[in-house]
Amino acid sequence: MKHQHDEKIMNKIAEQLGADFNAEVIAEVAEHMRECPDCKIYVDSVKQTIKLYRVTESEFSVPEDVSDRLFKVLKLDNR
Amino acid sequence: MIKEAEIIRMALNGDQSAQTELVKTHSTRIYNLGLRIMRNEEDAEDVLQETFITMLNKLQQFSGKSSLYTWLYRIATNIALQKLREKKRLEAKISIHEPDFEALRGSQLREWPEHLEEKINDEQFRNCLSVAMEDLPENYRAVFVLRDLENLSTKEAAGVLEISEANVKVRLMRARLFLRDKLAHHLKCVGETR
């Protein structure tokens, strides 16, 4: 089956996909996704992608040697 | 606690402990920003050093209109992007495909496996995530890092990158779709061998 979408809903979906990760789903998109499982799968998979990166790219502390070299370069005393 | 504006004023007057304080307060964020954009520790360290050298040299140019960390993000991001461009100069230019929701028009959409988070300990999967980020062109990577990993607002990211908010949104969408497609491809391959 061919998946047809008018430009209006495509623009709304694009808007959703560029919005905050935690943003509420735009009403039109939510409504569309109820009738269109493909779009739901797609939007969900983008969310899942972001979530995976947020988990795997967790914050490192600056390694001690890196910090030592930084303060040395800056000629500052790292108390 | 002394306000950061006061510490900045002291640092500008040559107070070394105030300068140290500023570096200590912001070095973790800048180091991580460098790691996420550059994708390796050596380059992240260069970005870290150059950012704070620039900060100390140009602190008098900091207007105080934005917060110090967004100002530092701008310096660090520019340094990182410059480095990536230099590296790429000899390599073939890669351009990002224009995502036109192709997957939505095809018939290959398949629900992703549940509990994907459990897969992040799988080395092959982590590697796929990392390679996808490396493949993402730097202009898009910077937006993704600032918005989705560093949690900057659209407005802040626009300020850091000196582009419009509309542009941030478009690049963020494209970056996400690019990463999503790479991952979808990987997951499909994994599915076939199961």
Ligand SMILES: [Zn+2]
């Ligand atoms: Zn749809």
